[in-house]
Amino acid sequence: MAILSLHNIAKNFGAIQAIVDVSFNIDEAEIVGLMGDNGAGKSTLLKIIAGNFYPSAGVIKFENQEVHFKKPIESREAGIEVVYQDLALCNHLTAASNVFLGREIQKGIWPFKYLDYPSMFKKSAELFEELKSETRPKDLVMQMSGGQRQAVAIARTRLTNPKLVLMDEPTAAISVRQVAEVLDLIKRLKDNGISILLISHRMPDIFQVCDKLVVLRRGEKVCDKLIKHTSTEEATGLITGAIDRV
Amino acid sequence: MKFNQDIIAKSEKTSLQKFLSEQSFWVTISLAIICFVMYFVEDAFSSKDNIYNIARNFSFIGIMAISMTLVIITAGIDLSVGSIMGLTGIICGLFLDAQYLPQWYAQSAFYESNYVWVGIVAALLAGIILGAVNGYLIAYLNLSPFVVTLGMMAIARSLAIVISNNKMFYEFGPKDEIFFEIGGGQFLGLANVTWLLIFLTILMGLVLKYTAYGRHVYAVGSNKKAAELAGINVRWIEMSVYILSGFFAAIAAVMIVSWMGSVTNGLGYTYELRVIAATVIGGANLMGGVGGTYGAFIGAALMETIRNSLLMAGIDPNWQGTFLGIFIIAAVWLEKVKNKKS
Numbered sequence: 001m002a003i004l005s006l007h008n009i010a011k012n013f014g015a016i017q018a019i020v021d022v023s024f025n026i027d028e029a030e031i032v033g034l035m036g037d038n039g040a041g042k043s044t045l046l047k048i049i050a051g052n053f054y055p056s057a058g059v060i061k062f063e064n065q066e067v068h069f070k071k072p073i074e075s076r077e078a079g080i081e082v083v084y085q086d087l088a089l090c091n092h093l094t095a096a097s098n099v100f101l102g103r104e105i106q107k108g109i110w111p112f113k114y115l116d117y118p119s120m121f122k123k124s125a126e127l128f129e130e131l132k133s134e135t136r137p138k139d140l141v142m143q144m145s146g147g148q149r150q151a152v153a154i155a156r157t158r159l160t161n162p163k164l165v166l167m168d169e170p171t172a173a174i175s176v177r178q179v180a181e182v183l184d185l186i187k188r189l190k191d192n193g194i195s196i197l198l199i200s201h202r203m204p205d206i207f208q209v210c211d212k213l214v215v216l217r218r219g220e221k222v223c224d225k226l227i228k229h230t231s232t233e234e235a236t237g238l239i240t241g242a243i244d245r246v
Numbered sequence: 247m248k249f250n251q252d253i254i255a256k257s258e259k260t261s262l263q264k265f266l267s268e269q270s271f272w273v274t275i276s277l278a279i280i281c282f283v284m285y286f287v288e289d290a291f292s293s294k295d296n297i298y299n300i301a302r303n304f305s306f307i308g309i310m311a312i313s314m315t316l317v318i319i320t321a322g323i324d325l326s327v328g329s330i331m332g333l334t335g336i337i338c339g340l341f342l343d344a345q346y347l348p349q350w351y352a353q354s355a356f357y358e359s360n361y362v363w364v365g366i367v368a369a370l371l372a373g374i375i376l377g378a379v380n381g382y383l384i385a386y387l388n389l390s391p392f393v394v395t396l397g398m399m400a401i402a403r404s405l406a407i408v409i410s411n412n413k414m415f416y417e418f419g420p421k422d423e424i425f426f427e428i429g430g431g432q433f434l435g436l437a438n439v440t441w442l443l444i445f446l447t448i449l450m451g452l453v454l455k456y457t458a459y460g461r462h463v464y465a466v467g468s469n470k471k472a473a474e475l476a477g478i479n480v481r482w483i484e485m486s487v488y489i490l491s492g493f494f495a496a497i498a499a500v501m502i503v504s505w506m507g508s509v510t511n512g513l514g515y516t517y518e519l520r521v522i523a524a525t526v527i528g529g530a531n532l533m534g535g536v537g538g539t540y541g542a543f544i545g546a547a548l549m550e551t552i553r554n555s556l557l558m559a560g561i562d563p564n565w566q567g568t569f570l571g572i573f574i575i576a577a578v579w580l581e582k583v584k585n586k587k588s
Contacts, residue, residue, distance in 0.1 A: 082475070090468035092468040093461065093465060102478050115456050156476075
């Protein structure tokens with residue numbers, strides 16, 4: 001069953017057509033890899049689903065309901081979480097504070113509400129444990145490795161029980177060992193029944209974890225195939241334009 | 247569950263290491279050393295009166311440094327605090343001095359019984375409004391904090407001169423002793439304003455550490471985009487710190503006018519420099535994300551103690567600006583050296 005379906009989505013910024021008539025589905029507990037060259041429209045499409053941009057045309061259905069997200073907070077409330085490319089973490093705050101940023105656990109009655117640090121430390125430690133990450137809740141994000149930062153960013157998405165997680169280049173700019181860690185984290189989300197849209201430039205990552213491959217070229221969808229029916233050669237051809245479309 | 251408890255307890259740095267890496271800790275140490283040296287060098291320094299004076303003098307700066315700390319944590323700056331202090335002080339004096347008020351008001355029964363509180367509330371409200379103007383322009387119109395508050399610095403000072411018509415206000419009506427008691431009074435050996443500073447340091451310290459608002463102030467200064475994506479109302483947070491800054495400047499103005507018993511439009515002239523210096527010396531980072539109210543407190547205390555010590559040592563007061571400037575630059579330089587190490 002499709003958790004998210006895009007129907008003829010288009011987006012133009014003035015005269016520039018960023019997304020042209022794109023349709024595809026993401027099923028329950030499915031990892032969809034979204035590939036394409038720089039400027040192909042991957043991030044724009046993610047931002048449309050997340051509610052950062054409003055599509056110029058087309059319909060988005062989430063859990064079979066037509067949705068119109070005007071702000072990121074609306075998509076989050078519907079059950080879509082986003083891990084942004086630059087991770088969007090605050091360096092000067094602790095891991096736990098980052099996980100709970102904007103959704104802090106509080107005690108007391110207004111105006112005497114105060115933060116419940118013990119609960120937040122405990123809950124974030126549980127989340128890191130669940131993700132099998134050695135991140136410590138009290139450490140500042142500033143001192144963390146790329147893999148740990150990634151774990152913090154992904155733990156953020158586990159605070160609520162999202163149905164869909166959007167990830168923009170989660171494996172960019174981190175070491176080989178950390179890439180393996182992140183891919184494990186992604187698989188673990190899937191094991192929990194969460195659907196994932198994964199944007200990546202790295203072919204091995206996509207073929208290692210994804211169920212389906214969608215390729216964009218100059219804003220158009222040129223491929224929508226199960227991973228097992230395609231190959232890295234075909235994907236490369238589709239991205240560069242050597243193969244027109246399949 | 248055991249695994250959890252272990253992980254929670256662990257941290258990159260021990261509490262002691264964290265403590266030692268705080269700039270405010272080292273400022274406290276330097277303050278202690280200066281006091282120790284002065285105790286032996288100059289008898290008058292450690293007299294009860296002098297300690298009382300130092301504590302009172304740095305309290306006015308300290309109160310403004312607390313709100314300046316919040317502004318600087320959000321990676322902003324407020325250059326207008328000195329001028330806002332001047333203007334709100336003049337407004338306070340204007341409402342207290344019957345001869346400049348309309349006759350129907352000055353002779354009414356309401357004036358007779360309430361004028362002291364009207365003057366104080368008017369000054370505080372003016373501070374909030376001036377801060378809100380700063381905050382709105384910076385947060386909602388995306389203008390640079392430096393330029394907006396520089397403009398407000400000129401505007402507020404000029405309005406203070408216009409409103410006061412270059413006169414000094416010093417006749418504070420039939421109930422002036424109530425007003426003088428607020429800023430001039432003392433309690434348990436410390437001036438009221440010093441107690442107010444201590445109270446605000448603790449209150450705002452708790453707000454920063456233990457409320458969602460406080461965490462959001464740090465988040466905005468640390469990574470504005472991340473804060474926005476996390477659903478924080480970034481614009482309101484930014485505007486609120488400037489409102490607080492105007493409000494605290496007005497509090498300091500009311501306290502200093504009531505202590506001095508008079509006000510001129512020169513009140514608070516160049517205080518923004520001393521406030522920013524106290525904040526930065528206390529460890530707030532102009533790049534945002536770092537700072538605390540204890541730092542503001544101790545930074546203000548250190549500056550006033552040094553000023554007092556220099557005066558006692560017989561050094562020409564005209565040198566004070568030079569020392570002030572050196573301290574600001576040294577504090578920023580120290581911050582840079584510290585960041586490089588870690």
